[in-house]
Amino acid sequence: MHIQSIRVREFGTIDQLEVDLTGGLNVISGPNEAGKSTLMKAVWFALTRRCTSKAQEIRDVVPNSGGTPEVEVDVVVDGSTYELEKTFDGQSGTAHLRVDHQDGGIDDYAGEEADEVIREALGFG
Numbered sequence: 001m002h003i004q005s006i007r008v009r010e011f012g013t014i015d016q017l018e019v020d021l022t023g024g025l026n027v028i029s030g031p032n033e034a035g036k037s038t039l040m041k042a043v044w045f046a047l048t049r050r051c052t053s054k055a056q057e058i059r060d061v062v063p064n065s066g067g068t069p070e071v072e073v074d075v076v077v078d079g080s081t082y083e084l085e086k087t088f089d090g091q092s093g094t095a096h097l098r099v100d101h102q103d104g105g106i107d108d109y110a111g112e113e114a115d116e117v118i119r120e121a122l123g124f125g
Helices: 036-048 111-121
Strands: 002-011 014-020 070-077 080-087 094-100 106-110
Touching: 002 036, 014 036, 036 070, 036 080, 036 111, 070 111, 080 111, 094 111, 106 111
Parallel strands: none
Antiparallel strands: 002 014, 002 070, 070 080, 080 094, 094 106
8 A cells, every 4th residue: 555645624733735645655744733643643534434423533633713624545555546535524524435446447436335445445344
């Protein structure tokens, strides 16, 4: 698995952030309270949490400004690219997953199905 890019909006202390990663080792550094751990939490939530979760940990990342947390992660697994977009808004949360297969095929998934497909691809299923 290789994460290609991360886009985060309204997630905890992050208003908006976009990070492109390269193959190999990537290092994210910065001073205390810069948002490094929040960025990692955003990726973890996108890849492992249901978009419709009402768990306290999801409510804890809603920014004080009242926005809706959004995370997009592009991941390559076994030659296929998974483009995942999630909003965490309780029962109104959404998930969309586009899979560009190495053989040229494309699949689109939404909601709970998108959550299941990404978890399965990453071995969390």
